[in-house]
Amino acid sequence: MENISLLLGAGFSKPANYPLASEINLKFRDLSLAEFFIHTSESAHLTDTQNPNWIITQEKHYFVVDFIQFYCSVILSDQKDFHYETFFDYYMQLMKREPNENEKFFFEEFKRNRNYNWDHHQLLFQFNRTFQQLVADYITVEWPKSISYLTPYSTRFPHKNYLELLEYLGEEHKVHIHTLNHDLLMEKYFHFESIAGKTSDGFDDFASPYYGQISNKDITQRIRLKRFINRYDAIFNLYKLHGSVDNYIFNTNNKVYEMIKWEYGLLERGIVKEITTHLGEHLYFDGYVDVVPEFLSGTTEKIKHYERKVYYSKIFERFKNNLITSNYLIVIGYGFGDSKINKFLSDCFINNDNQTMIVINKTRPDSVLIDKKT
Structure with missing residues (x-):
């Protein structure tokens, strides 16, 4: 044949x-704490119910939302549209280099406000694991x-x-x-x-x-x-x-x-x-x-x-x-x-x-x- x-x-x-990428972009840009959960096993999913692991994993939840908002408001300066794949490229590169002044300020403020002592490599490593699982949930109709x-x-x-x-x-x-x-x-x-x-x-x-x-x-x-x-x-x-x-x-x-x-x-x-x-x-x-x-x-x-x-x-x-x-x-x-x-x-x-x-x-x-x- x-x-x-x-x-x-x-x-x-x-x-x-x-969903097209443009639709997923909007969902991530407007992501709130109530829309996803991170389990103690590090599995993460979209949800519309109360998160039973909130007390244990709340810092990880806050970082997901705060980091996306930082990227949109500071890195993109609210002048460019959020694109989840371009964002992925950005934070994967950030994992391999030292943060600039704006990025360093964000990480230090997050650790101080949340009383969390992970460095930016650890924070981004965990963030990536959550982010990829949420991408999978968005595209699994x-x-x-x-x-x-x-x-x-x-x-x-x-x-x-x-x-x-x-x-x-x-x-x-x-x-x-x-x-x-x-x-x-x-x-x-x-x-x-x-x-x-x-x-x-x-x-x-x-x-x-x-x-x-x-x-x-x-x-x-x-x-x-x-x-x-x-x-x-x-x-x-x-x-x-x-x-x-x-x-x-x-x-x-x-x-x-x-x-x-x-x-x-x-x-x-x-x-x-x-x-x-x-x-x-x-x-x-x-x-x-x-x-x-x-x-x-x-x-x-x-x-x-x-x-x-x-x-x-x-x-x-x-x-x-x-x-x-x-x-x-x-x-x-x-x-x-x-x-x-x-x-x-x-x-x-x-x-x-x-x-x-x-x-x-x-x-x-x-x-x-x-x-x-x-």
Whole structure:
């Protein structure tokens, strides 16, 4: 079968009522203490109920709100709009350098007013853990459940034409769907009757040594978890280039790191790895799984991680090979703003006159890559 590739950007998810970056920016800019909680385990989530850990974690809550307000009022000087990915770049750089006078004053005032003795590196490290989890919550509109969506699609269904296109392409092609989004919209669509059973996302639970626990009312049961094996042998193949809100890294003694999939309803504690000792005994090893999901943020910071050995380097190698071997590339909702992605497109696809790129967007993106293909 011939290969055909798709590249999905943030604009793809908007018709399904998934938030654009501009909407997330406003939510962070106006974030209040009552809208989120930080657990003693360092997990953090949006909430509309009273925080049971407030007394223990209140300083961390205050820092989240105060630091965002400092950035908006002092660093941006209220003259530029807040953008959460640009903000991510800013504070990640601040973690690596000494603060300037304004930043130093903010940190000292915060520590004095809150009677908190962490230095700015510790404060920002904890802030990043909370911030990333809140980003994940904002973009997780729904968690795909194991139900079958039947066809034909309703005329009001937001991606009716897209799913019909996938069906058509899948009749004679191996379809490679590359997305820059962290959300779980494509995972939901993989449950549709016309696509289900013909999909792969590089993860598999067959012979996986990883297990977690799911609680259903009064019953807790252990289930096998998927881990990334870099296998794409289906008709419809999904590549999440910037990671995903359900990707987590299992750390085995700081020696082996593997990407695993978080399942709907999975308990935060109790994730284990089955190991075999030198005596042939089978044991459950309680490794470390961070509470922060594994996805990339920032306009420039994320590019620095494209070569990471755990997951990303493998997924981008697939991306490049798929571009080279595909006669057609369909781009939906991508504004051509990622310099590294654009370089992959240029090196592996754009410069080949025998390949065709189709761009679907509400407005024409301003990019020389489009000009070369039109």
